[in-house]
Amino acid sequence: MPAMPSGAATVHEPAARRRSASSLRRPILGVVLTAALLASAPPGDASADPVRPAADTMSSRADILRSGKDRTLVRTTLGPIVGRDEGRSNGTYSWLGIPYAEPPVGDLRWRPPKPHRPWTGVRPAQRYGSGCAQPGRFFSPSPNGPFYDLAVRDGLRQPVGAEDCLTLNVFRPATSRRDLPVVFFVHGGSNVVGYSADPMYDGRELANRAQAVVVTANYRVGVFGWLDAEGLGGGDPLSASGNFGTLDLVEALRFVDRNAEKFGGDSDNISVMGQSAGAVNVWSLLVSPLARGMVDKAIPLSGGLSTRSVADARAYAGRVLRAVRSEHPAPDLSDIALLRSLPADDLVRVLVKHQLDATPAVIADGTVIPSDPYGVLASGVGRDVPVLAGNTLEEGKLFGSAIGAHKPTDYDRFTMQYLFDPERPGTLTTSDLLNDEYLPVDRPGGWNDAAAALTESVFTGINRNSLDALASSGNRSLYHYRFDWNQQPAPFDEVYGAVHAIDLPFVFRTFDRNVFSYAFSRQNRPGRLRLSDLMIASIRNFVHEGSPQHRGLGRTWDRWPTSLILDADDRNVHLGSTTDR
Incomplete structure (x- = not known):
């Protein structure tokens, strides 16, 4: 086995030193941010404790430090870590649960992330860290920890994460x-x-096939990630912004920028990729002055530039406070002291009970996110950033509950999907999953039409606006795909089809147990694997060269406003193009 390109033998100068003093990687507001910030088990193994160890439990591993023989030993800017060597079985090295900021608890709740204090001993990085505190939904971690298992359904509408x-x-x-x-x-x-x-986000296959360093990050979500309450800032514009989840991502990106070389990566070639709200956050990082220069390429999937006003955020914070005071009267505490005093689980319970868990985000506060983000985008910010965007054909079919289309409760629907065997579909029918008013699915006003309206209003419209704004700035490296694959066993081909997020297992080549496991059968395996190979090859070329074009496509991937259609039957890939506006 070749030696690991870690920081064990060579100390590299920070990426920022390789850039001129006028580099955009040193934005004006970066000084403000810096000042404010200064004031693990293998994937899927639910039997092991996933929570990262505290600093005082780290092994000294002095023998490893002296010998440098561990291929996964990396000396990060915060301290040395040892990860997992899966070279023989999987062809990858991985480091899990690396802390990039101090736990945002106590007085650090609703404050900008504070860089994690350095450690001296070798820190094990072999277990995923906890998911962030949140109300349980389909895409939440299990109450048992950062796992996907049947217990996820037991966490629905309950506090999960930490x-x-x-x-x-x-x-x-x-x-x-x-x-x-x-x-x-x-x-x-x-x-x-x-x-x-x-x-779905297991980065091993993507890293190996794309020949890239893949990073996946946690960030504060919900009320912990976005809250603009009166008096919260205390004179600090970053705290007053309410954009704590965005600030987490900026800090995580800064850690990656500073440490990319330690893991064998190129800090001058960072592609920020995200899906759904993650794509919204990609666009937010593209316009934020705090991330300027750290986004070299962008891959936003199923999401566009979308922000909420300060007025909306303030109104929401007021509703949160009133709900909290109704459940936890504390006349001797100020509003902020009361909010900080509640355990995270208690706060989540209040929000779920009062139907306030849908937090306004991202907030156009004027400091972290520009007050006119589309104006900033059109003005030329991001003109030189290649963008590979994507949408699925039937995004809206994931959100039938929002319009009363899904017949079972979320608990029962999760159970049906989790236990469904794609090799033995059984007797489950479309009418078991959809209410009669949406059947048959292809009638005028039926499920297909209703879902198409959701797709346009929530996803494709805003994605189109975002790409058009960037195109108007002079960016000529914009690409877009539409993902049409719908080869699931019945009835899921009709109920979900090319649904929101189903392209992710193709991007990461993660077809094992996940929320879409019902879709992947032996029958459709040849076609979907070929489609996955083609998509990863396009991502590989994009992150290396700035274009998704590669010989395997057998055709030209035209620039936006043309979209490449990605599809496959059970055996073969089918490509097309569209300029539908």
């Missing part, structure tokens, strides 16, 4: 190659739920 959650994970090929492109992935979940340990 506030001590600001960790990230790194995956790279088990080779000695250096200067690999970096893919920084931001999970979705409406900016309310989600976690980096979701098995």
